[in-house]
Amino acid sequence: MFYFKCYPTFDVAGVLFDLHRSRAHHWMLRLQLLLESALGKKMALPERKLQSIEDFITRFPSAKEVMIDGTERPIQRPKDHQKQKNHYSGKKKCHTRKHLIVTDLDKRVLVLSKAREGKVHGHSAVGRAKNW
Template sequence: MSRSKACENFHKLLPVLHETLSRIGVLPHRNFKNVKKMKEIFKNIEQIIIDATERPHHRPKNNEKQSSMYSGKKKNMP
C-alpha cells in the first residue's frame, strides 16, 4: 500500500474508530481539569500507559532568549 493511500485510509477510518471506542467506553482521556479529577477517573485502573509525542519548538533568534529557553541537555554525538 502506498504512503498516500495509507494516509487516506487512516483519515477516513479514524472517525469510525473514535465513535466505536466512545460507544464501548474505552476512549482514552486526554485532558484533565486537575490531578484530583485524574485520580477520580483512574481510581479503578491498575495500569496506565502514557504515550508522548515530541513536537517541534520554535527557537528564538535573540541570544538572551535562546539561553533562557536552553534546557542544558546536549545531544550525544559519536
C-alpha cells in the first residue's frame, strides 16, 4: 500500500525495506496481486500517455479540480558534457530529472509525466509536453 500511496523509486523502497532495488520491484509486483485480491479491486498506477485534455477528461471523469505541479529529483552527474548542461538545474544547483504531476482533491496522483532534463523549466515543460 505504501508504494501506491507514495510512488517511491525502487531505490528508496529498497533503502526503507533493506532490499536491493530489483528485489523491491520484484516484491511490489508480487504483493500487488495479493493486495488487489484482498481489496477486491485493481490498483492503478498514474497515467503516463495522455495526448490531450479530452483524453484526461475521458480517463478521469470524476476529477473536477486538479493541481499540476513539478518535482525534481537529483541524479548522478552525467559524464558527457552536453548531458551535464542539459541536466543541470540552476534552481537546485545540481543535476536533476523533472516530472510534472497531476493530482486530484483526494491527493491521488492521476498523471505522472515522463522524466525531462533538469534544465527544462516547468512552464516550458508544460508547453512542450505532447505526452503528459
